[in-house]
Amino acid sequence: MFVSSLHTYPVKGCYRLDHDVVAVEPWGFAGDRRWLITDPDHHFVSQREEARLALVRPSLTMDGLVLDAPGMESIEVPHPIGGELAAVTVWKSTFDAALADKSASGWLSDFLGRDLRLFWLDDPTRRASNPAFSEPGDRVSFADGYPVLLASVSSLAQLNDWIAQDFPDDAALLGPLPMTRFRPNVVISGGPAWAEDGFTGRRVRIGGTTFRVPKPCGRCVVTTIDQESAERTRQPLRTLAKYRHLNSDLVFATNLIPDDPQAAAVISLGDPVVLA
Known part of the structure; x- marks a missing residue:
């Protein structure tokens, strides 16, 4: 074999990136699911309830990522280094992540027609895997x-x-x-x-x-x-x-x-x- x-998948629930080579980190492949879309209560949002997340195409940059989607102008989203931390929930896990710039949350909200937030997992050691x-x-990202x-x-x-x-x-x-x-x-x-x-x-x-x-x-x-x-x-x-x-x-x-x-x-x- x-x-x-x-x-x-840089943003959980969004489009993929394909690779010839990937780096393996303790919490997964480098860059995989380090960004998370949530509702206003900071509970994760996925394709389960928003299928059109599949149309959001992220690409990684040295400073963060760029988001593209049909009918939308692309937006650059910097890593919110030193930014506001807030508790987010992914299934049964609740842990801190960094809130991205408001313009990114607004961009996602406009595309999907609902109030959303975007977070970055600044410290990927925060979330433990299913014990x-x-x-x-053992650690896992989003x-x-x-x-x-x-x-x-x-x-x-x-x-x-x-x-x-x-x-x-x-x-x-x-x-x-x-x-x-x-x-x-x-x-x-x-x-x-x-x-x-x-x-x-x-x-x-x-x-x-x-x-x-x-x-x-x-x-x-x-x-x-x-x-x-x-x-x-x-x-x-x-x-x-x-x-x-x-x-x-x-x-x-x-x-x-x-x-x-x-x-x-x-x-x-x-x-x-x-x-x-």
């Missing part, structure tokens, strides 16, 4: 629960085969679903479908970096959103519910935690993926 694509599946000292998400091309091919077999009308309408629906960080090729199921509870080595594999990833309605158009569909949850309903979750892809949080490392396209 080997790495066939690498991705980060039920982590070790003391990702849902774990630092890195790994998905398999072979598993996606099997899923698309199931859709075509059991839901031919959906398959005719949608065509094969792309991997972008699942918003992974690292995509692997060359192994059998669902090989990643066997990673759970073990360690996997990608290039020169070792990760612990705490649990598979339970999927939500975000997977039904076309990441290019923001249109909602009925797949893949209909098919995952039939074939991949495991331990109360609809499962696709698996979570990873960097095993040596002090080790600086990179992952590149083509790197081998092996059980350590």
Whole structure:
């Protein structure tokens, strides 16, 4: 097995960046989900309730990021270094983050037609991973629960085969679903479908970096959103519910935690993926 694509999502819920090489940090890939959109009460907002976040395209700069979206002028957003801190909530985690410039919050509010805020995680050591599946000292950025998400091309091919077999009308309408629906960080090729199921509870080595594999990833309605158009569909949850309903979750892809949080490392396209 080997790495066939690498991705980060600078703003949680927004469009991806594709990479040839990524740096691995204790809390995930460098630059991944360090920005967060919230409501006025500082609870996170995602594509679950705002599908059009998929149309917001961030790009990273030395000083922060640039946001683009259809019908909007691009806006530069500097890192709010030394700025106002406020408690934000992502699922069951509440921790401090830095409030971005008001112009960025206004830009997002104008695009989505509701009152929003933008935050930057100035100190990524603040948020602990889920203690039920982590070790003391594990940290995660604004990702849902774990630092890195790994998905398999072979598993996606099997899923698309199931859709075509059991839901031919959906398959005719949608065509094969792309991997972008699942918003992974690292995509692997060359192994059998669902090989990643066997990673759970073990360690996997990608290039020169070792990760612990705490649990598979339970999927939500975000997977039904076309990441290019923001249109909602009925797949893949209909098919995952039939074939991949495991331990109360609809499962696709698996979570990873960097095993040596002090080790600086990179992952590149083509790197081998092996059980350590």
